[in-house]
Amino acid sequence: MGDKTSSKLMCYCAFCKTPHRIYKKKGLGFWQFVVALTLTVSFMWSYWNSWNLQAIPLLLLSLFLSELILHFRWRLALICRQCGFDPLIYKKSPRLAASKVKSFLERRKKDPRFLLAPAIKFPKKIKSNPL
Ligand SMILES: [Zn+2]
Structure with a gap:
């Protein structure tokens, strides 16, 4: 649903069907590399006043x-x-996911930030057909 230039993608939660945005990429792209390189070169010129190979570990660390930050985001x-x-x-592990949802819903009941939040649309249980 999102436009092609946006870094986010609109999707729906598989459990409660609430719309939310997720990031398309989970790693570094070209522009993040350019920013890290620019920061490293500017630090190198401000600290050593010349081209210095000691800046390579700094570039690797910034990359x-x-x-790490992009992956966690x-x-x-x-x-x-x-x-x-x-x-x-x-x-x-579906069981672990279910227990995490249960604990989140317990915390949600007590959290005042969710007082005015819309109610969650729980999925209906499908009853097995006794035929
Ligand atoms: Zn949800």
């Missing part, structure tokens, strides 16, 4: 930190803010 955006459903945990 690593950028990758992507990972946290996957979790539904209304019900706490995590699709990645659900793929590995």
